[in-house]
Amino acid sequence: MEAKTKDLWVFIETTDEGNAKNVGLELLGAGRGLADKQGGKLVAIVIGNNVDAAVKASTTYGADKVIVVEGSEYQHYTTDAYTNAMYALVEKYAPTSILIGATNNGRDMGPRLSCRLKTGLTADCTQLAIDEESGNVAWTRPAFGGNLMATILCPDNRPQIGTVRPGVFKKGEPDESRSAEIIKEDFHVAPEAIRTQLLEVIKEVAGELVDLEGAEIIVSGGRGVGGPEGFKPIKELADALGGVVGASRAAVDSGWIAHAHQVGQTGKTVGPKVYIACGISGAIQHLAGITGSKTIIAINKDETAAIFNVADYGVVGDLFEIVPALTAQIKKLKGIE
Amino acid sequence: MNMLVCIKQVPDTTEIRIDPVKHTLIRDGVPSIVNPFDAYALECAARIKDKNPDAKITLVCMGPPQAMDALKTCLAVGGDKAYLVSGREFGGSDTLATSYILATAIKKIEETEGKFDIIFCGKQAIDGDTAQVGPEIAEHLDYPQVTYAHEAFAEGDLVKVKKEVDEGFEMIGVKTPCVITVTKPNFEPRYPSIKSKMAANRKEIPTIAFADLESIIDSGRIGLKGSPTKVKKTFTPEVKTGGIIIKEDTNEASAKVLFERLVADKVM
Amino acid sequence: MNNTVLDFGFTPDQKDLQMMVREFGEKELTWEKMREFDDRGEIPMEAYKKAAEMGLTAITIPEEFGGAGMGQVENAILSEELGYWNGGFATTVLANGLAFDPVLLFGNDEQKAYYAKYIVDGGFAAFALTEANAGSDAGALRTTAVKEGDEYVINGCKCFITNGGVADVYTVFALTDPDAGARGLSCFIVERDRKGVSVGKEEDKLGIRTSNTCEVIFDNVRIPAKNLVGQEGKGFKIAMTTFDLTRPAAVGAGTIGGARFLIDQCVQYAMVRTTFGQPILTNQAIQFKIADMEIGTQAARALVYRAAEMLDAGVVDTTIAASAKVAGSDNLLKVSAEAIQIFGGNGYSREYPIATIYRDAKIYQIYEGTNEIQRMVIIKSMLKAYM
Numbered sequence: 005m006e007a008k009t010k011d012l013w014v015f016i017e018t019t020d021e022g023n024a025k026n027v028g029l030e031l032l033g034a035g036r037g038l039a040d041k042q043g044g045k046l047v048a049i050v051i052g053n054n055v056d057a058a059v060k061a062s063t064t065y066g067a068d069k070v071i072v073v074e075g076s077e078y079q080h081y082t083t084d085a086y087t088n089a090m091y092a093l094v095e096k097y098a099p100t101s102i103l104i105g106a107t108n109n110g111r112d113m114g115p116r117l118s119c120r121l122k123t124g125l126t127a128d129c130t131q132l133a134i135d136e137e138s139g140n141v142a143w144t145r146p147a148f149g150g151n152l153m154a155t156i157l158c159p160d161n162r163p164q165i166g167t168v169r170p171g172v173f174k175k176g177e178p179d180e181s182r183s184a185e186i187i188k189e190d191f192h193v194a195p196e197a198i199r200t201q202l203l204e205v206i207k208e209v210a211g212e213l214v215d216l217e218g219a220e221i222i223v224s225g226g227r228g229v230g231g232p233e234g235f236k237p238i239k240e241l242a243d244a245l246g247g248v249v250g251a252s253r254a255a256v257d258s259g260w261i262a263h264a265h266q267v268g269q270t271g272k273t274v275g276p277k278v279y280i281a282c283g284i285s286g287a288i289q290h291l292a293g294i295t296g297s298k299t300i301i302a303i304n305k306d307e308t309a310a311i312f313n314v315a316d317y318g319v320v321g322d323l324f325e326i327v328p329a330l331t332a333q334i335k336k337l338k339g340i341e
Numbered sequence: 342m343n344m345l346v347c348i349k350q351v352p353d354t355t356e357i358r359i360d361p362v363k364h365t366l367i368r369d370g371v372p373s374i375v376n377p378f379d380a381y382a383l384e385c386a387a388r389i390k391d392k393n394p395d396a397k398i399t400l401v402c403m404g405p406p407q408a409m410d411a412l413k414t415c416l417a418v419g420g421d422k423a424y425l426v427s428g429r430e431f432g433g434s435d436t437l438a439t440s441y442i443l444a445t446a447i448k449k450i451e452e453t454e455g456k457f458d459i460i461f462c463g464k465q466a467i468d469g470d471t472a473q474v475g476p477e478i479a480e481h482l483d484y485p486q487v488t489y490a491h492e493a494f495a496e497g498d499l500v501k502v503k504k505e506v507d508e509g510f511e512m513i514g515v516k517t518p519c520v521i522t523v524t525k526p527n528f529e530p531r532y533p534s535i536k537s538k539m540a541a542n543r544k545e546i547p548t549i550a551f552a553d554l555e556s557i558i559d560s561g562r563i564g565l566k567g568s569p570t571k572v573k574k575t576f577t578p579e580v581k582t583g584g585i586i587i588k589e590d591t592n593e594a595s596a597k598v599l600f601e602r603l604v605a606d607k608v609m
Numbered sequence: 610m611n612n613t614v615l616d617f618g619f620t621p622d623q624k625d626l627q628m629m630v631r632e633f634g635e636k637e638l639t640w641e642k643m644r645e646f647d648d649r650g651e652i653p654m655e656a657y658k659k660a661a662e663m664g665l666t667a668i669t670i671p672e673e674f675g676g677a678g679m680g681q682v683e684n685a686i687l688s689e690e691l692g693y694w695n696g697g698f699a700t701t702v703l704a705n706g707l708a709f710d711p712v713l714l715f716g717n718d719e720q721k722a723y724y725a726k727y728i729v730d731g732g733f734a735a736f737a738l739t740e741a742n743a744g745s746d747a748g749a750l751r752t753t754a755v756k757e758g759d760e761y762v763i764n765g766c767k768c769f770i771t772n773g774g775v776a777d778v779y780t781v782f783a784l785t786d787p788d789a790g791a792r793g794l795s796c797f798i799v800e801r802d803r804k805g806v807s808v809g810k811e812e813d814k815l816g817i818r819t820s821n822t823c824e825v826i827f828d829n830v831r832i833p834a835k836n837l838v839g840q841e842g843k844g845f846k847i848a849m850t851t852f853d854l855t856r857p858a859a860v861g862a863g864t865i866g867g868a869r870f871l872i873d874q875c876v877q878y879a880m881v882r883t884t885f886g887q888p889i890l891t892n893q894a895i896q897f898k899i900a901d902m903e904i905g906t907q908a909a910r911a912l913v914y915r916a917a918e919m920l921d922a923g924v925v926d927t928t929i930a931a932s933a934k935v936a937g938s939d940n941l942l943k944v945s946a947e948a949i950q951i952f953g954g955n956g957y958s959r960e961y962p963i964a965t966i967y968r969d970a971k972i973y974q975i976y977e978g979t980n981e982i983q984r985m986v987i988i989k990s991m992l993k994a995y996m
Contacts, residue, residue, distance in 0.1 A: 111488070115473035115475075116480050118473075119437060119480035124435065125473060148354050152366055155572070155576075160569065200513050202513060203501060204511070204512035206509055217507070245609070269354075270525050289354065300584075301603075314584070315584045317584065318585065319587045319596070321595045327596075329592065329593050330600055334600070334609070337609075
């Protein structure tokens with residue numbers, strides 16, 4: 005496909021209620037510079053049902069133009085409805101680049117779309133730039149469990165597409181006074197063209213809902229916590245900080261805590277403001293999942309643990325004494341008894 | 342139920358080290374393993390086979406001849422037959438080209454094994470981490486897909502898939518034929534038994550070469566030249582430095598120093 | 610992990626078995642997982658179930674009876690790799706082979722098929738010879754089996770029976786002719802669900818706490834005459850022939866696994882543990898300790914696999930088999946004591962697995978004939994050549 009415009013699209017993932025998820029707004033922030041360099045507009049693509057709030061947020065967070073596809077078939081994400089809608093839009097407008105959040109849904113739709121368009125897709129990018137020589141988007145992403153970074157170009161096919169890791173880019177400052185061109189596209193997908201059916205929603209057992217990706221503070225335990233009871237001080241610190249409990253693969257594999265808590269390559273990739281690693285040695289797979297954190301604090305009795313190489317604050321000592329002491333200080337500061 | 346599981350042989354990324362001087366990956370001596378997510382995918386298929394003894398599991402792997410080892414490993418834990426897709430012409434393929442080759446090979450294998458009802462893939466491979474080949478195979482074949490599956494249950498031509506979403510799980514219904522990509526479930530793959538292991542070692546594994554696909558494949562869409570994405574450069578990530586190490590005489594004192602630093606630096 | 614000691618000219622199948630068991634151990638038998646079972650003195654049943662499904666508990670049972678049909682070299686590989694992670698678990702698994710071997714060596718096909726099924730189906734079997742007043746001195750046994758018509762009636766009490774509390778079937782040695790001493794001993798298959806079979810007290814042991822050791826009581830237990838293994842009066846020979854077969858793999862190889870684990874742990878620890886600003890591995894005192902651990906282990910390992918190979922070749926050499934058991938178990942006790950020394954206070958702490966292996970190690974010098982008995986057997990066998 006030839007690009008008809010120099011526009012850069014950002015797919016704004018929406019909730020079932022029609023709100024924009026954070027990741028799309030982050031990508032508007034990241035996409036602005038790329039769009040300007042490419043000499044095109046920054047366009048938000050909003051697909052969903054009753055998505056006024058998401059359209060408004062897209063404008064506020066920097067889109068020049070918003071293309072909206074609405075319909076009840078888009079209320080809850082399905083591969084077929086969303087891929088068909090995106091494909092129809094791309095056929096019509098032919099942008100030069102598309103950014104999609106590397107969420108479960110983004111990574112479900114991205115390859116489906118790029119394959120239908122017979123174009124290149126770079127997954128789970130953590131850095132974005134314009135390649136000076138060619139003017140293509142330079143997509144940079146980790147591989148080999150975070151051991152290696154690769155910069156990838158898609159020189160001959162359009163659009164060039166990438167999924168981008170949530171939490172890596174920060175949302176810009178909202179500007180309520182901004183306005184954008186809003187285009188509503190009347191595109192519908194027939195029910196029989198949607199080949200999957202939602203039979204049942206299974207919520208996690210009460211108290212087990214773990215939003216690691218959206219958490220601002222995560223307190224994680226690893227092999228060093230020694231057993232299921234060892235997560236008690238971890239949980240207390242997390243509660244005192246209003247944070248979420250995470251875990252390393254070693255702790256999950258030992259059966260001490262549910263997989264929903266796992267951070268790292270085979271668990272969740274996180275980007276909190278504060279990540280506190282307790283008794284975690286810092287296997288590369290774990291580190292790959294936490295590099296988006298603003299501040300990393302490590303508590304470990306083994307001075308040589310790899311976690312200290314990435315920690316902003318490293319405390320050498322026994323987590324079972326340090327963590328409760330820290331919890332007590334924080335409670336005192338916050339006036340909780 | 343006729344099932345296919347796509348397997349990739351990958352270096353064990355937990356064993357990869359960085360050369361501290363040259364800043365390159367040290368791949369020597371790193372063992373090759375079955376991509377863990379593919380092992381989960383195979384376990385999902387094997388669990389369906391446990392309940393439906395007539396079910397059949399075929400394995401396919403694209404890779405160099407050594408990838409035969411990965412197929413043998415998988416034959417010991419539920420696979421009935423295996424095919425290796427191998428050839429120089431396939432080298433340098435990105436995910437789009439890889440998925441095209443695999444989709445074409447699948448059509449070829451179906452001539453012998455019959456049409457597959459479910460094609461299982463791992464969510465992603467731990468070396469590339471792209472999570473793209475599964476959905477792209479589905480697109481090439483124009484099949485519905487369910488990604489991030491934890492488990493699948495077959496009921497006639499309906500497959501119920503427990504899919505991981507941000508808020509927990511969804512049970513998704515999909516008709517066969519379909520593609521399912523599997524993430525880490527709450528169970529571990531089964532171990533081989535001594536007998537299944539020894540039997541797997543003695544099984545013939547046919548190789549599908551470029552020549553076998555020549556009449557049905559567009560050679561412009563495979564290998565390096567058929568790949569829309571190009572790697573411009575690779576580099577090792579910078580190691581963050583400049584952290585503070587706190588090690589006071591007592592743990593209590595260390596905790597206090599940490600707390601004071603965090604407050605002073607406005608981290609909390 | 611130190612791989613230099615691992616390749617012993619094994620066939621590809623043997624290497625596959627080694628990797629299979631090693632991966633199983635790495636996942637299921639780590640100290641983190643075993644510690645609670647060690648604390649409570651329990652068999653880790655989940656792990657046992659998985660091992661049974663893999664066919665590890667029936668490795669030496671012939672294929673025609675549902676087992677893997679492997680030999681003593683493979684049995685030794687199994688024992689070594691399990692022993693690397695947990696001596697108690699290795700003991701539990703290998704005890705099945707010990708119990709089955711008398712039937713395999715002296716039983717008829719019907720008995721073999723019958724007995725094998727218990728193990729192949731994932732159950733437990735136990736070898737019941739030892740009594741309170743008779744361990745290695747089999748001639749002092751008191752359990753009796755009296756023939757009444759088509760039945761034998763068994764009375765007696767066995768103690769220190771590995772798997773005694775969990776077994777579905779026992780291989781029981783009882784006197785059919787109490788006046789004839791060891792020559793009056795016979796071997797029987799006794800099912801757990803026979804009336805009069807009960808389990809007595811469970812031993813609260815120093816080590817191998819992940820295995821089960823119990824008293825088993827036979828109170829007027831009636832079994833059909835067809836449960837007699839071999840002929841009446843052959844019990845002592847059956848037991849001794851069984852030990853010749855099991856000592857290298859079941860005992861000797863297990864000790865090699867334990868020693869290898871300790872060497873791996875010591876090297877890793879000595880590289881990161883620093884004193885006076887240097888890793889302790891830079892001290893020659895530590896280097897020599899580890900080198901000596903390696904020497905003893907390599908030597909014992911060579912003997913163990915030599916003995917296993919000879920058995921698979923059909924050569925029964927009591928001296929070699931007993932030597933393998935003694936060399937392995939004496940070495941492990943030495944290695945584990947030195948390992949604790951290298952780990953210092955951490956070695957003495959139950960935080961680390963080192964102390965556990967030290968406790969476990971002692972049993973290998975005791976069970977399946979104490980090392981003193983082994984030496985008696987060796988000298989007796991040696992002297993024959995000089996007469």
